[in-house]
Amino acid sequence: MNEIIERNVSASPQRVWELWTTPAGISRWWAPDGFRTDVTALDLRPGGALKYTMTAVAPEQVAFMEQNGMPLATASRKRFTEIEEPTRLGYSSLIDFVPGHDEYEQLTEIELQPAVDGGTRIVMKVESLHDDVWTQRLLAGRANELDNLAALVAAE
Numbered sequence: 001m002n003e004i005i006e007r008n009v010s011a012s013p014q015r016v017w018e019l020w021t022t023p024a025g026i027s028r029w030w031a032p033d034g035f036r037t038d039v040t041a042l043d044l045r046p047g048g049a050l051k052y053t054m055t056a057v058a059p060e061q062v063a064f065m066e067q068n069g070m071p072l073a074t075a076s077r078k079r080f081t082e083i084e085e086p087t088r089l090g091y092s093s094l095i096d097f098v099p100g101h102d103e104y105e106q107l108t109e110i111e112l113q114p115a116v117d118g119g120t121r122i123v124m125k126v127e128s129l130h131d132d133v134w135t136q137r138l139l140a141g142r143a144n145e146l147d148n149l150a151a152l153v154a155a156e
Contacts (some may be wrong), residue, residue, distance in 0.1 A: 003139055005124040007146040011153035013112040013120045017086035019149060020110070026052070029148040032141040034058030040075075050078045050091065069099050079105075087112050101130060106138075122146060 009016060019025035023039035031037040031054055041051040055073040056062045065072050074097050082090030089110045096103035107127040115121045126142055128135045 001128045003126045003128060003135070005126060005139065005143055005146060007122045007124075007150055008115050008117070008119055009122060009146075009150045009153050010117075010119040011156070012118075013086045013114055015153065016112050016120045016122065016149070017089075019152070020089060021085075026050075029152045030145060031148075032061075032144040033148070034061035044080065044083060046080055046083055048080045050080070052076055070097065081107065082109065095129060098130070098134060104130070108142075122149075 011019075019029060021042075021044050023042050026039050026042075027037050030052070034056060036055045036057050037052050038055070039050070039052045041049060043049050053073055053075050056065045062072060076094065076097075078091040078093045080089070080091050082088055089112075090107065092105045092107050094103060095101075095106050106129060109125045111123040111125075113121040113123065124142060124146070126139060129138050
């Protein structure tokens with residue numbers, strides 16, 4: 001099952017693409033509130049990988065991670081499935097951080113469309129995770145990331 005998250009942001013599709021596909025751009029907005037993202041590798045091509053470390057830095061997130069037996073820093077990787085600059089991006093995320101659950105892949109597809117107001121309409125199709133609780137956590141995190149992206153481009 002797939003979920004859809006949509007946002008309008010006040011930047012061109014090309015600018016949004018740059019923020020979504022470069023280490024410097026990703027590190028500025030990618031993490032949900034209370035986390036930091038550090039990109040360690042980026043090979044932007046179908047089959048290429050994005051590798052990064054996401055670290056809980058705010059007290060509330062640190063407490064959540066500790067209470068759920070999760071490490072404060074998690075190395076993550078995504079495999080690009082589709083790249084069409086500056087309109088489409090797809091990637092498969094390795095879900096290997098859920099305690100007591102075998103690892104698996106989860107697909108996210110992004111469309112960047114010019115908006116009527118000169119900005120960009122982002123449509124993110126997110127494949128559900130293994131249960132509703134983790135799917136809702138994923139969706140909340142992705143929605144927060146898009147809010148962070150919107151705030152970043154609005155401030156530029």
